[in-house]
Amino acid sequence: MTLLIIAPGERLEWWQREFTRAAPDLEVRSWPDVGDPADIRYALAWKPPAGELAKLPNLQAVLSMGAGADHLFVDPTLPDVPVTRVVDLYLTAGITEYVLMHVLRYHRNQPVFAAQQREHVWDDRARELRQADERRVGVMGLGELGRDAVAKLAALGFDVAGWSRTAKDIPGVACFDGPDELAPFLARTEILVCLLPMTAQTADILNRETLAQLPQGAYLINAARGGHVVDADLIGALASGQLAHATLDVFREEPLPGDHPFWDHPQITITPHNASITDPRSVVRQVAENIRRIDAGEPLLHLVDREAGY
Numbered sequence: 495m496t497l498l499i500i501a502p503g504e505r506l507e508w509w510q511r512e513f514t515r516a517a518p519d520l521e522v523r524s525w526p527d528v529g530d531p532a533d534i535r536y537a538l539a540w541k542p543p544a545g546e547l548a549k550l551p552n553l554q555a556v557l558s559m560g561a562g563a564d565h566l567f568v569d570p571t572l573p574d575v576p577v578t579r580v581v582d583l584y585l586t587a588g589i590t591e592y593v594l595m596h597v598l599r600y601h602r603n604q605p606v607f608a609a610q611q612r613e614h615v616w617d618d619r620a621r622e623l624r625q626a627d628e629r630r631v632g633v634m635g636l637g638e639l640g641r642d643a644v645a646k647l648a649a650l651g652f653d654v655a656g657w658s659r660t661a662k663d664i665p666g667v668a669c670f671d672g673p674d675e676l677a678p679f680l681a682r683t684e685i686l687v688c689l690l691p692m693t694a695q696t697a698d699i700l701n702r703e704t705l706a707q708l709p710q711g712a713y714l715i716n717a718a719r720g721g722h723v724v725d726a727d728l729i730g731a732l733a734s735g736q737l738a739h740a741t742l743d744v745f746r747e748e749p750l751p752g753d754h755p756f757w758d759h760p761q762i763t764i765t766p767h768n769a770s771i772t773d774p775r776s777v778v779r780q781v782a783e784n785i786r787r788i789d790a791g792e793p794l795l796h797l798v799d800r801e802a803g804y
Contacts, residue, residue, distance in 0.1 A: 495785065500525040500539040500546065501559055505774075509538075512774040517782040536785055540772075544569045554788055557781055559772050561585055561639060563798045564692035564719065577798040578784055582777055586642050588770025592717055593633075593643045593687050596741045596763075597652070600685050600713040601629050605739045609760070626651035632683030634699075635690035635718065636662045636669070637804070643689060655679055659695065680707040685715070692719035693803035702727040711738045717769040720745035725756070732761045743769040 497520055499509050506524045513522045523529055525546065534550045540559035547556060548571040558566060558579045566572055599605070601624070610617055631647050633640050636658040648654045648666045655668040657679040662669045670679035680686070686708060690696045700716070701724040714737055716723055725746065731737040741763040742756065748767055756762050784794050798804060 495519070495535060495789070496521040496523060496533045497536045497538060497781075497785070498523050498525055498528060498534045498550070500537060500542040502540065509774045509778070512778045513782075516778045517785075520782065520785065536781075536788070538781055539566065541565045542569070545571050547571070547573055555784065555794070557784060558798070559777075561589075562691055562719070562804065564803060567800070567803060576788075576794055577800065578794050578796050579798050579804070580772055580777055580780065581638050581796045582773070582780065584773045584776050585770050586639055589639045589689065589717055590643045590646050592743065592765075592769035593689075593715060594646060594650070596715045597631055597647060597685050597687065598650075599741075600715075600739065601626065601652075605761075605763075627653055629653060629684060630655070630682050631685045631687065632657065632679055633687045633689060634658075634679075635688065636664065637689070637691065640689045643687065655682060676704070677707050680704060681709070683712065684709055685713045688714070688716045688718045688722055690718050690722060691804035692721055697721050698724050700724065700728070702730065705731040705736060708736070710736055712736070713738055714740040716741070717743045720748070729755060729759070732759070737761070739763070741765070743767055 499506060499522060501509060510522055510524065513520060528534065531550050532552055535552055535554045536557060537547055537550065537553060538557045538559055547553065547569065553573050553575055555576045555578065556566060558577065561580050563577050563579050566577060630653045632655045633644050634657050636644070636656045640656060641664060644654050644656050644664060644667045655670060656662065656664060657670040657676060659672060661671045688700060690699065698721070700714070700722050705727060728740060732740065739761045743765045744767055750756060750764065756764060780795060787794050
């Protein structure tokens with residue numbers, strides 16, 4: 495059994511070490527040192543170069559290294575084999591921590607106070623200090639990540655709603671679904687969190703029209719995919735005052751080019767796609783279990799629906 499890892503170079507050694515510990519009988523190779531392509535039966539990948547997976551004639555499954563699989567489906571030559579994604583407590587916890595941190599930052603008006611610090615201004619007025627149950631937070635996407643985020647936000651006392659493409663029922667959360675309920679969801683959302691999967695239906699969903707449906711002065715947190723946001727429309731919404739601030743962890747091009755206007759925008763906070771990082775210490779067990787299931791002819795964990803994209 496041979497597994498090929500295609501991942502950022504700085505993390506390959508970590509993955510190799512964890513597979514040696516958790517699955518010592520599995521032969522692991524790291525791209526581009528593939529060896530004989532015919533030996534490879536499984537590929538664990540993050541943003542593999544187009545055409546690389548098609549070079550593996552005996553490939554039986556592609557295991558996404560992240561919570562999404564959209565980075566695989568952009569390759570038109572992706573082999574017609576099962577694709578799985580990561581569902582992991584550590585990965586989910588990291589996203590939720592990121593969401594909570596930035597929701598609280600906006601709720602407590604921290605961007606205002608950060609600007610005052612830069613300008614050496616001491617202004618201790620409340621700045622619309624409100625209680626959590628007076629702050630309406632909305633989460634787009636109610637899968638594994640979104641469900642955990644809304645539960646933790648609700649536990650902090652926020653007035654939480656969620657929107658997804660299909661109907662969901664989550665205790666303590668106002669649930670909206672489908673295109674017809676997107677506008678009323680946005681209209682009641684002061685802090686918008688995007689945790690949607692990236693599909694043809696969700697591409698460019700945060701655009702001039704949808705951002706205009708938020709209350710004036712709303713905030714945006716995007717920890718999903720850069721392709722959800724139309725960059726120029728976001729900048730326009732900030733300039734008009736429709737949005738007060740945006741926190742972005744993901745971008746259409748990564749790393750974000752040095753000349754991109756987001757870098758120096760006073761109303762944008764940037765993080766380098768690190769809201770949550772796949773932790774090999776837990777994920778290798780999931781990968782090893784799926785490999786065992788393939789060999790045993792059993793259903794795979796977290797199988798991706800190619801038509802739906804997630």
